[in-house]
Amino acid sequence: MASTQTLIDLIKAELKSAGISYAQLATALDLSESSVKRMFAVGGEMPLSRIDEICRVVKTDFAELSQRLAQTQPLRRELTLQQEREVVADERLLLTAICCLSQWSFEQIVTTYRMSEADVTLMLAQLDRLGIIELRPLNRYRLQVAKTFRWRPQGPVMSFFREHVMQDFFAGGFDNDGELMLLVHGRLSPGMARELRDRLQRVAEDFARQHLVDQKLPEDEKRQYTLVMGMRSWLFERFKHLQRPPEVIRAMQR
CATH class of the missing domain: 1.10.10 (Arc Repressor Mutant, subunit A)
Structure with missing residues (x-):
C-alpha cells in the first residue's frame, strides 16, 4: 500500500511537470505560501479534499493520480x-x-x-x-510481481514442487531438441559464487523475456518448456561418510 509521503511526492512531481510553483498553488487554493509548504513538508498533512483541489489546478483527477501512484509501487519479489x-x-x-x-x-x-x-x-x-x-x-x-520474483525457497509452493513435481520433471531424458541437463561440481570463492548466481538469474530473465516475445507466434509453432536452475554449497548425503573431518583436512594441507 502506498504511503502518504509517496502520494505527496507524486503531487510534487505533477506540480513541477505543470510548471506550477508553491506560490502559484497557494494563490489558486486561497492559502498562504507557508501553509502550502507545510502541506508538502515531510510529515505534513494533506486532507483528501485538498488533494482534489490540487488535482483541479494541475488539470488531472484523483482517479488518474491513483493510477499513476499504483505504477510507482515496487513490484513484489516474493509472497508471504x-x-x-x-x-x-x-x-x-x-x-x-x-x-x-x-x-x-x-x-x-x-x-x-x-x-x-x-x-x-x-x-x-x-x-x-x-x-x-x-x-x-x-x-x-x-x-504485480517483479521479473526477479521467486517462490520462497523453503515455502509452501517450493515444498509442493519438491514433493510432487521434481521427480516427474527429472524423470525425463533431457535429450530432445532444445533440452539440456548438466551437473557441474567445483570449488569457488564466495565472491565468484555470487557472480555466477547473478548470471543464472539473468538467464532466467532472458527466458522470461523470450517467452513474451514468442507469445506472438502461432500456437503450433511453440512448445511448453520449463527452466529449473539450482546452485548451492552442498555435498551429497551418501558421500558424507567418506569425507574426512575438517581438522584432518586442515592438518594435511599444512
Missing part, C-alpha cells in the same frame, strides 16, 4: 508464507498463478485446461486479492 499457503491449497489457483506468471491470456487458460470461464475468473480474482496480479476489465490483468 500465508499467501503461498493459499496459492498451494487449491491446485486450480496454483495452476492459474503459474499461467499468469507465464503471461497466459484468460482465453489460453480456458482453452488449455478443464476450467470454465467462471472458474478462471474466480481464480484471477483470488490472485488479485493476493497481490500477484491487478485484475482489469474483461479478465485482462497486469502482473
Whole structure:
C-alpha cells in the first residue's frame, strides 16, 4: 500500500511537470505560501479534499493520480508464507498463478485446461486479492510481481514442487531438441559464487523475456518448456561418510 509521503511526492512531481510553483498553488487554493509548504513538508498533512483541489489546478483527477501512484509501487519479489499457503491449497489457483506468471491470456487458460470461464475468473480474482496480479476489465490483468520474483525457497509452493513435481520433471531424458541437463561440481570463492548466481538469474530473465516475445507466434509453432536452475554449497548425503573431518583436512594441507 502506498504511503502518504509517496502520494505527496507524486503531487510534487505533477506540480513541477505543470510548471506550477508553491506560490502559484497557494494563490489558486486561497492559502498562504507557508501553509502550502507545510502541506508538502515531510510529515505534513494533506486532507483528501485538498488533494482534489490540487488535482483541479494541475488539470488531472484523483482517479488518474491513483493510477499513476499504483505504477510507482515496487513490484513484489516474493509472497508471504500465508499467501503461498493459499496459492498451494487449491491446485486450480496454483495452476492459474503459474499461467499468469507465464503471461497466459484468460482465453489460453480456458482453452488449455478443464476450467470454465467462471472458474478462471474466480481464480484471477483470488490472485488479485493476493497481490500477484491487478485484475482489469474483461479478465485482462497486469502482473504485480517483479521479473526477479521467486517462490520462497523453503515455502509452501517450493515444498509442493519438491514433493510432487521434481521427480516427474527429472524423470525425463533431457535429450530432445532444445533440452539440456548438466551437473557441474567445483570449488569457488564466495565472491565468484555470487557472480555466477547473478548470471543464472539473468538467464532466467532472458527466458522470461523470450517467452513474451514468442507469445506472438502461432500456437503450433511453440512448445511448453520449463527452466529449473539450482546452485548451492552442498555435498551429497551418501558421500558424507567418506569425507574426512575438517581438522584432518586442515592438518594435511599444512
